[in-house]
Amino acid sequence: MGQRTIVAAILTPLAVVAIYLGGIVYSIVIIILLAAAAWEYSQLLKKVALHPCIPLILGGVILLSVFRALFDFDYLAATLTGMIFGGAIYHIYQFERGDTQPSADFGATLSALFYIGFLGSYLISLRGLADGRWWTFLVLPTVWIADTGAYLVGSTIGKHKLAPKTSPNKTWEGYLAGVITGVLGSLGLLALYNQVFQAGLAISTLEAALLGLAISAFIPLGDLTESFIKRQAGEKDSGSIFPGHGGVFDRLDSLFWAAPIGYYLILHLFQ
Secondary structure (H helix, E strand, O other): OHHHHHHHHHHHHHHHHHHHHOHHHHHHHHHHHHHHHHHHHHHHHHOOOOOOOHHHHHHHHHHHHHHHHHOOHHHHHHHHHHHHHHHHHHHHHHHHOOOOOHHHHHHHHHHHHHHHHHHHOHHHHHHOOOOHHHHHHHHHHHHHHHHHHHHHHHHHHOOOEEEOOOEEEEEHHHHHHHHHHHHHHHHHHHHHHHHHOOOOOOOOHHHHHHHHHHHHHHHHHHHHHHHHHHHHHOOOOOOOOEOOOEOHHHHHOOHHHHHHHHHHHHHHHHO
């Protein structure tokens, strides 16, 4: 626990600084993290006898993130289209060389591009919104607050298993606690930012509660998605880069759901 706390104490202020600065600094941080997560994801896939095109995955994730930062959705869609074409060509070539499962390997390549690259790069889109600094400071800490509430309650009084095969430690009690703390966290953060820091976020109390509810209700699915991949691969963590916390994919799993959910709610309902 001590090592885990130390790592968190180091990473938290770095995350705050990156979010605050935004721009190229934030984008570079996200691109590096997504590339690392894509590498870990690819290694997990290899452990279940799949052979994704790792260079295409890494290049695609980086390009998708760069185009999120610099251009509009048309460029992003064009990049994704090119990556799909590239993946198909690569796996045709591999089939000609004797690959016996090109369909599964092609699916593995696409899953990495879509799940890590497309969903993950919403972290850049979220920060790019009007008042994106404060929106990001609202969405991401809400995730961490909900995760903490779910863990504390689930580990102490949790009895009813949520998904016993996928993640044996997750309970319905923890899930409900995560939803409640996520809503309360969103409300508390909104009050803090608008009243103390004069952020001026144009969102009502009800809307902040809805945002917290939507995020905290769905982010466990990010954890469960990674969990079934790790469980099939026979791994506890996706990596070991963060002592006590696992790999980059372990740290980002919930954000792959929270970022797009937060982005679209803010863009279409709250702005």
